[in-house]
Amino acid sequence: MTTSLTEPSRDTPVLGEWDVAVLGGGPAGIAAAVSAARAGRSTLLIERYGFLGGMGTAAGVTNFCGLHANVHGDIRQVVHGVADDLLARIDRLGGLNTPHSLFGKTVAQAYDTAAYKIAADELMASAKVQVLFHALAAGVQMDSARRVRALFIETKSGRRAVVARTFIDCSGDGDLAAWAGAAFEKGDGHGNMLYPSTMFRLNGIDPQRAGKAWETIPKLMQQAQEEGRYTFPRKTPIVRPQKSGIEWRVNLTQLANADGNAMDGTDAAELSEAEALGRRQIASVAGFLKEVPGFENSYIVDIAPQVGIRETRRVNGLYMLTERDVLDCASFDDTIGVNGWPLELHLKGDVEFRWPKIPESRGFNHLPYRMTVPPEFDNLWVAGRCASMTHEAQSAARVTGACFVMGEAAGLAAHLALASGTTAAGIEIAALQAGLEAQGAYLGLRW
Template identity: 30%
Template sequence: MSIYSEKYDVIVAGGGPSGVGAAVAAARNGAKVLLIEKYGFLGGMATAAAVPAFCPYTDGEKVIIKGIGLEVLEAMKKESNYDSPIKDKKELIKRMYDWIPIDTEALKRVLDNIVLDSGTNILFHTVATDVVSEDGNIKAIVVENKEGKNEIRCKYIIDCTGDADIVVKAGGEHEYGDEEGLVQAVTLCYRISNINMERLIEYFKTSGDTGNLTKAVERARLNNEFNFKEKHVAGFSIQNDGVAGLNFGHVYEVNPLKAEDMTRAEVESRRNIPAMIDFLRKYVPGLENAVLVSSGPMVGVRETRRIIGDYRLTARDYFDRVEYEDSIARYAYPIDVHPSKTRDVIYKDENDQYVTSRYKPGESYTIPYRTLLPKGLKNIIVAGRPISADRAMHGSFRVMPACFATGEAAGTAVAICSKEGIELRDIEIKKLQEQLKKQGAYLG
């Protein structure tokens, strides 16, 4: 039977970390699931944008992103033959679970296997372009690919597009960016090879520089040889012997929902890479002979829409470490909001919110179930970066580990509701929480 003639319990739109978490959780809990993805692979920003490393999975003391997200991380590490030479227990925990380099090709295979093994159906090279809805209930989703347009029927939708595309198509309310209508800068990540690892590691040990290459940038600026308008410089991650990935270079005042803006960002980013590599060769020992291997298929996007949900998380919730009774995930990443335009760029970050908002080891905040539910819509739930929050709070949970967690919660909730024949708002929260714990999720 054709995919288009089936009726699914749930359709997941978007195959990034939130979509993977949602699809796998729903399928493992007995739902009939279809996952739609516009590329020919899963992973979202980790693969489509070649982001070089996962943000932290721990709160500085213990792993707090568990369940499907942790399963993916461990499988990728095994596939990549990842190992850590650090022996100290506390440091080892961080080293094994925080800022882990992403092996893009290994991750693609791992995600294929985990999703397909769960029983989820995947439809690549397909975009969800519209919905068929009635009184806040979505009856079908409209998809488009080389075969043309088709409607696929479903009971529930999980919007994991990263941009709340399905919520908008269904008439849901949302916010976008800051008060000027601007969002965080975008970045084209890339990989370099031909690195002298001994010289590079010795430089890191003796210079006091970090993976952000802060001191190298400062020296280049003093010599008027660093002309990029950067907030804090490079995210530098050693991915393999002689190979590193860089999250390095911002393009400002880009609306990622506009093809014209994204085109400008892609072209400008690629144009800047040779000069960045010249800087690396001159100012970072061990990179004298570095060469470009590849850049991401697309620029990395940090921010677009945020839904208006049943509850709106705020920076006050972050700083108060609020414990919600309907918590479905925990996280502890700082508030990380990159500038939207060049006039906001600062070179010293001692007073930057990313630094001042850091939690003490062992602290974390909760993400309530209500933030996943768009106001006015009945059978759609959202996971990933567009969940309901203010812009500062979004700066913390927008990253991939948290997206895995909210995705798993959304998929589990939908599967329970499908079995019981109830609406998403009628779910018994304790039942959802208990099921998440059984799956390995950490709720504190």
């Protein structure tokens, strides 16, 4: 059997040269690109799909988590800056729901994915960010051991090279950093990662009859399973209405491989299996939900374009955020913003939440700039769910709010590094913090 082929060498056309190249158009990438571009830097945002939003759109999350925190018993929005601009644009399009309570301890905020896509396009245009859709990153070329020179991408026009002075990896999987040779970790040290899910939405629900169905569905699930009529991939359901009330989002799948471990989003074969498995689980869950009052005439209106990946590579940075940092509401001198979301561990068969002390604590931890800087490189940042965190801490700071925070800081840091002729690790933290606050970001230095 043929195990490898030797490809002929070739000259790869250069697509262009930029001050800042951002890989990945999720919340971290959106904020990074806007932040860099508004600082006056030529910026390219590279996205594999034909729309922005990352897991929020491509995986159908339809729900902003981590924008708010429970501050001594008072629910407050703690993520601002670029996030505010995007939220306002989604709201003007009629696609933003009011925040809804979760467990009586915090809130999340639902949105319409179509409005998110349009709002993100508008935001990029307003900041003069150049966006390249349908571009899949494939490798890097180094200038030296410490500097990335170019990112190779595959497009419908063929293979191209993106040359930039600085790079920000917001790929979620840490692809760019890993190709460059950055150290990274996967899972909890025993190969266990957070389980992926496939999100879907139902339409045709009667809002009046459904009422607070999310409170009754767990009991109905338990009854159906005891009667042997259904088997559910996990215990804790998330079934909540969208703004219209007739449409609800459903998060009740859990994708495991043949060994029972979480599917690996960086393994092409497992990722393919996960897509089909997710749809099989959705068919069963949707059938069960028709038994819920108000859901009798429901139907699947949308299955997310891709599996929702929660964890793959976590790139080792100058600092690694820990579980204790989250639960103890840690402070850092180099804060770039805050995370107000608890630990949300998608474990085998269930979801486990671990909270800071509420309402005794301020309910959020600082996110240090150092978690975005891989120490091996001078012109590379990592922002989003692949930033430097332990397995447990990543279950909290992987959500939208923290991703906005890390991305916005990385984009401004790239500008400051170019302006001062220094490295990612060498920028002045005071200048970064002042710049972030000038953009409206909240650094967690009051309350």
